[in-house]
Structure formats: C-alpha cells, structure tokens
Amino acid sequence: MLRQSCRLTRQIPQPPPSILARRINARQVLCRPRFSTQAARRHTEPSRHSRQDAAKQSLLKKMGETAATTFASIFVLALGFAASGYIYHKSYKMLVLKKMTRAFEPGDPVLDMATTAKGVPRKVAPEDEHWVQRPEQARVDRIVDGRESGHYYLLMGEKGTGKSSMLLEAMRKTNGDGVAMFEAHADTEIVRIRLGKALDYEFHEDYIGGYFSERGPRETTALLDIERALNKLEKVAMKMVKQRRKPLVVIVNQLHLLRNTEEGRDLIELFQQRAEQWAAANLVTMVFNTDDYWVYERLKLLATRMEVLAVTDLPKSQAINALRKYRMRYFKEIPNHKELEDVYDRIGGRLSFLNRVAKSRDMIRTCERIKDTEKKWFLNQCWILGSEMDDDVMDQQKWAAAAMVLASALVDKEAEMAKTYDPVVGHLLPTFPFHMAQELMTRADFIRDLDSLNLFSITSQADVRASSVPMHIAFKEICSEPRFRKHLEDTIQRISDIESLGRTRELVAKDLVLGGEYDIETSRKGITVRLKQPEEKDD
Template sequence: MPRPVRGIRRGWLLLPLDRRAAKTRPSFLQQLPSNTARPNENLSKADNATKQERSKFARSVLEGSTVALISLLGLGLGGYAYSLFYKRTVRSKIENAFSTGYSSQERVALGRIAFGSEEKVQEIVEKEFWVPRWEQEQVNDIVSGKTRGKYYLIIGERGTGKRALLLEAMRKVNGDGVAMLEAHSELEVFRTRLGKAIDYEFHEDYIGGLFSIRGPRDSTPLLDIERALNQLEKVALSMRKRRGKPLLMVINNIHLCKDDDQGRDLMEILQQRAEIWSSNELVTVVFTSDEHWTLERLIPHATNMHVMNIRDIRKEVVIDSLRKYRARYHNEHVPQGILEEVFNKICANINRREKSWFLNQCWILGDSMDDDVEEQQKFCAAAIVLARALVMREKELADPDGVLPEIPLHECRQIITRADFVRPFDHINVIHIDAWGMVRADSKPMQNAFREICEEEGFEEHLKATLNRLDELESLARTREVSWRAAPDWSGGIVPVQTYCAKISDPRVGGPEAAPSATPPQ
C-alpha cells in the first residue's frame, strides 16, 4: 500500500473545460498569504495559553500550600515546644513548693517564727513552745520522714494542740518537703487552697486562654483536685530518688468537709491517694480532725492509716510549766499555793464561759413548753440526760480530778435512746468522741459545767417535768380524743410561773478576772 505524501504542499490544479487545446501548461495556485491564520494553529495556540495559565495556577497553589504547610508545621512545633516547657514549668513550681522554706500559708500559720533573724526566732520558740508534750517526738519523726509507710489521722478536742505539734515539727526541719493547707466545706475553696499549697495553677495561666481555647480548667472541682494530685504524684516520684524520703502533705481540720455526696467523694479521693502514696513511701498525708465522724468515714477503707489521739494537758503539767516559766524569764520562785490560786482564777472564767455555751445550746424548758419546740427540746433533753450520766459516772472514779469520765459510744446512744443526736453534740463541742469510741465531755471546763448544773437544787424535778411534757406532747400527736370544756371567760391569758432555771455566776462579782486562754486547761 503506497504511503501518502505528507511533505508536499497542497494547491489547486486548474484544467480547461473546453475542447480547445491549452496554449499554456496548467499551473498551481499560490499559497494563501502567511498572515491568514489557519484553524489548527489557532487551536494549538489556545491550548498552549490554557496550559500556561493552568501551570501558573498550579504553581501558585503549590507555593501557597507549601507556605501554609510550613507555617502550620512551625506553629505545631512551637505549640509542642511550649507544651513541653509549660509542663516542665508546672513540675518545677511544685518541686519548689516542697523545697526548704515556707509558703505563704505556712508563714501565716507559723506566725513570727517564719520571719526574723535566727536569734529572734530562737527566742520566740523558747518562750512560746515551753510546755512539754510527749506526742512531740512521734510527730517529729513523721514530719522529718523517719516514720514512713503510713498516713495519719490526728484526732482530739479543739484546742488540745494538734496543729501546734505539727508546726513545731515543721520548724525543726525548716519546712523541707512539707506542704500544708486548711480544709473547707466548699470544694472550690478547697481546690484553690490545694493549688496554693503546692503552687499549681490548674492551667489557668495557660497561653491558650489568650486565644479563647478551652483548656483543662473547664471541669468540676473534683476533677481539678484529681489533676493536681496527679501532678503531685509525678513530682513525688522524681523527688523520691533525690531526697530518699517521702514528702509530707498536711490537711488541717478535715472535719470541715460536708458529710454529703461531694464531701464524701473528696475524702474518698484523698484517702485513695494517701493509701497508694504511703505504701510506696512517696507522700505521707496527715489529716487533723476535731470530730469523730471523719474517723467513721475513713476506717472502712483504711489499710495503712494510723490514728493518733491527742488529749489536753493535765493540771500538774500546767502548774509545773508555769512555775518554770516564771523562774526562767522573771526570776521568780512562786509558791505552790499562789500557782493553784492563779490556776483556779483563770479556770473559773473559762468554766463560766463553757457553762453559758452549754445552757444556750441545750437547756430544757420544763413542763410549760409549747408544742412547737418539741423536736428542739428532744435534742436538749438528750444532751442534759447525757451530761447527767457523765456526772454520775464521774462519782465512780477513784481520782475525779485526774481524768474525765468516759462512756462507750453504744452505751451513750442507749442512754439517750437516740442514735442520731451524738454526732450533733460532738459538732457543737459539748462532748468529744475519741479514737477508741469513748464519749466524754469536750473539756474539763465543760465537765465542770455538767457537774454544776446537775448539782443545783431542783434540777431532777425540772428534768423529770420536761421528760413528762415531751411524753405528753408525743402522745397528743399520736392519739385523737374528744373532750368537753367550758367556754372562755375572756379573762385573758395566764403567764406560766417559772419554778426553776439553771444559774450562771456573775463575772463582775469579786472584781475583774483574767482573760480566758485559748485552750482550757484541765
């Protein structure tokens, strides 16, 4: 098959139409001028232009994508670097909170001991911490890290020196490895105090807040507390290798937490961490409490918990310390009789204050009470009955001036025939329940108030009339009866005559008295 001729230029061939012979040869028509564009060339040029435009667009898209990718990569690397820097800074701040020295909360608690020269601090310590306590050595071992593998609940009446024991031990180690905070019933306040104690901001100083980025802070207080404890655990792991002993975290007045769902959840979180940390010797947690319900809440899940029961100092220790203080700082040798007189004079004012508090909270109204106060008077009558039982138990003691009379908790509930009133009595500081479940007066002055009230003339008749009136009101609420009475004679109401009431001595009688001390001595 012959190949087509492609390279020959095409033209038109003219042939004669008539029969006459052609005088000339046929010739080819000349090609069209070059300035006349052909359709194929126009199409190719259009395609080339389109390709060029597409290549320019693709190049610009590629350049923009490359710039954006590099920018995003740089932003991501910068954010990652900032995240690492922020986490390292957070841990460094927590480590600094446990370093030698005192935080702001510890400075407030220590008072004048936290600042001043070494000579001044030593002078203050010798003047303010001169009452010997046998529990001090045990607390010193806990704070210094010698005693480890447990966490502690220090329980005792208010004013017995639980916090003072810890502060004295902290002073001896200069606050090394110690963080202390006060408990609170509101979780938000507790969260803030925990963050302040360990210098943790809960991501509130995170730079993402400048761009309205929702950070880890958007959660509940319990989750924030859990995050803070996680950070503390990481720091404790790193510091354990360097220090060779556990850290110490003190939570004062844990009884201030509410006995509701949130309060129980908080105590559960703290106890779980305390159990794990104590078993691994990472952090020793110390709780202090004035009330027995915290012990009831912690005991069911306690494995490594040790309970320390702190009692008030005895009368002999107070008098002996007063004698040494006057001899050392005033060069006075005070006779025993004068010391006894000073002790009795101070305690008389404290006794009156405690008696007034008890009567204002729990006094009974007798047989003339109105039926509207029935529930409140049931509470008061139970308190008076319990006080009477403690006074009767005191008469059975061989040395009534030595120790306070005690009644087991289950027997106490049986005496007042109510199991739900014992905890409120402990809450208002009328009684105290120790770590062994023994119920006694909250202090020696409170026991003196119980004795004075029960020994007054007419007390037994007044108590019996109150109990009979309560039985009558309860019977009226449970029964229905139809009775007839005469029509009122419009003579007006009759004011009931008060036949008995407890008495409080007037402090103005006998001249001015010394101001009461913060801790009632025994």
C-alpha cells in the first residue's frame, strides 16, 4: 500500500507556486468555520461589559483607597494638633500659676527700687537703724508678715505722713516674702498692667492660641482682666497657704489716685469683694493705702472685715527725735533742743516736711518756705474776687468762698479753744465735724474736692481741719489780713446778687399812653391782665 501511494505521488505533476498558493488560500477559506454575525456579536458584548465593570471596580477601589488615606492623614493631623494644643493649653496654665507663685518668693521689684533709690541696705543692724519708728510700725510689720490675718486694712492719712514708707519698711524686714505691691492709677488699663507686673501675670498676651482664633482672650475690658488675674491669684494662694501656714499679702498703694467716677468705684468694689472673701478664708490679706476720705466712704458701704489704721503727724517728742536723726544722718550734727522745738512749732510732725528741713542748711528759712508754698497753693486755688467779680466766674467763686468761710471758721474756733498746744503731744489743730463743715460751707459737695487738693483734711473720724500745721498757719495769716472779712462778705454778697438776678424775670409794659393802665387780676385759673384805656373826652 505504501509503495502504491508513493508511486501515485510521484506521478502527480506539481503545479506552479502561485497556483498552489491560491489553492491553499481557497482551501483555508473553505475550511474556515462559518458563524452567523449575530452570534459573534452576542459573544463579544459580554466580554466588553466585563472589562468595563472591572475598570469601574478598580477606579472605585482606588478612589476609596485615596479617600481613606486622605481621611486618615487628616485625622492624624487633627488629632496631633488637638493633642498638642491641649498639652500646650494645660502647660500654659501650669506655667502661669508657677510664674505667679514665684512672684511671692523673697524679693520684690518695688522693694528693690525703693532700697536702691534711698540707699538703704536690705539688712540693717539695730545700732545702725536710722528709720523713724512710728507707733503703727509694729502692727504694720505683723500685717505684712502675715501674722495678723482675718481682716483687710485701710491705711488712711494725709500726704507725707509715712504710710508708704511704713509698708516698704515692713517689706524690707521680711525681704518681700509672700508680698506683692503695686501703685494705683487714674487709668484702669494702667492698673491692669501694674497688677500684672506685681503678680507676674501676662493676661494671656503671650498665649499662642490667640493667633488661631478670631477673638483673643485679651480683647476685653480692664476690669475683666483684673478679675481673671485675681482668680489666678486665688488658686496660687490656696496652694501656698498650705505650705506657708499664713496668708499672702497684696498691697494697693495710693488708692485715691483712682478717679471718683463709676469706673473707679467699680474697681474699688472689685478689690473689696475679693478682700472680704480672702480675709474670711485667711488666703490673702489686702492692704489699701489712701490720702482721701472718699475712698473710705466707698469702702464703708460694703465693709464687714475692714480695719482702718489712721496715720497722722508725729507727736512732738517723736518729731524732735526724728529731726535729730535726720540731721545726724545728713550733716553728722545734733542741733540744740530749742532750735528743734522752733522747727516743730513751724511745720509740726509731718515726716515729709521734717525730711525736707533736715536736708537744708538753714532749717528756719526752709520752714518759712514750706509755709509760703502752702499759703500760695491755697490762695491760687481759693482766692475770692470781691464785689467786682464777673458773673461768668460765679461757679468757681462759690467754691472759693466756701473754702474761705471754712478757713476763717477754723481760725475763729482756735481763738475760742482753751488749749491749742500741748507740751507732749504738740499742736492741737481746731476741727469741725464733717456735717458741721458742710453746714458752714452751705454746700455738701465741696469739702471732698478740697480734701483731694490737700487744702483741708478729713480724718478717719470724719473731722475736718487744715491739711497740715503750715497750712493752718497760712489760714491765720490770710484771715488776719486787713479788710479780709469785708472782702469775703462782698464776695458772698456779689454771688447772692448774681443768683438773684438769675432768678428775677423782668416784665416790660408797653402801650401805656394817654393815661392807660393795666388791670391785673389773680384767680384760681391764673393771672389775668387787662389793658384799660382812658375814656376819650369830647372836644
């Protein structure tokens, strides 16, 4: 069989290559499987849909992965920012309390400045002590040291009696341990800054969180800032009182510098409310220092734990000893006793005057200068203009005339006193009760302004007198001048005439011709005015 097949293949002639290629192509076309067009489309469409679905699924998957990654990144960042912000906020609060705690450690900026300015060392030996010991110094020492608590205190007295010096001396003895002191001011914003400096509190001005908010914590009033500072102080005091076993001390010096307005009175009330609470809890003892009586009147309204320490001029014996010490300190000399008594008779026991006289070579001449200065100050503020006064200055002259009336009344009362000088106590200045002084002046609102100008003084017992011995001597010189009483009466009469003119209404009658007259009739309904013309006579 194989042989025959081979033979047969040998006998078949081979066609040309081109014809063979055509046959092969034709066979391939004939042998290719034939399917309908519709069936092919049905098989290809599902494959395209599957590829599109797979592409959509992969896109959604990628979007989901991207969104999840983004969300996770944002969440981590937000969590990190929140955690860091929370940690910063807590650490900032802890730092604020720590800084305020350091403010009550030994050493104080006010004490450093005072000792540097006065050349006083922090520790003074008892034999080198040159300070004038006032009777109130021992109690002030106990208050500043924290040994006397349960109250808050108001040091009240005239300018130059040594109130601030006593407080600084008490702080020097304790090296400012547990004490903070600051000066008041007429502007509450400056009070806020000074309180922050004393307590080492920045009022959130260095708080970084304020950069990320529309309104920072500082954008508020001064009273609210002071309230926040006192809240922080309360937290510090509650921690420190457990360690110290005695309260902290906060001194507000020269409280009278606040304006007697609604804002100033609100600030005083804010301080007093805290002082009452802290005194009851033995946390903080607040000490106020003032020269003016209106501060006492404001504190008296709500006072339950307040104690008043009246600081007056030194008595004669202590004033002479103080002058002797001052003279020894500045000139290394001890004047005779008669000269010292002469100085006291002229200026009294005011420490500021004694210090000024002791620094002078000619003490008597300096005493006269002090008296002349006080006299000119009084005349510049309160001199009266007499009967030729213009009506435009009537309001000021009311105030000046009232002051002159009070000054002359004090001089007249001194002449009626049985004793005006005591060999031990010294000067006994004439006084009037506060209500009597208002009656003499015929005004109730002038006396407080005169006290603020240091022309008259209102004591803690509500007695009105001259602000100092040189001022009272100036009163006597003014009232003893010739024609002073007449000049004062003319001024008062002129003021009365101007007021009378202001209350008088002038009616001008017209059309009263040829014997005409007005008929005025008064009844319950009012006043009726009729014009009566004379009867015309026939020619």
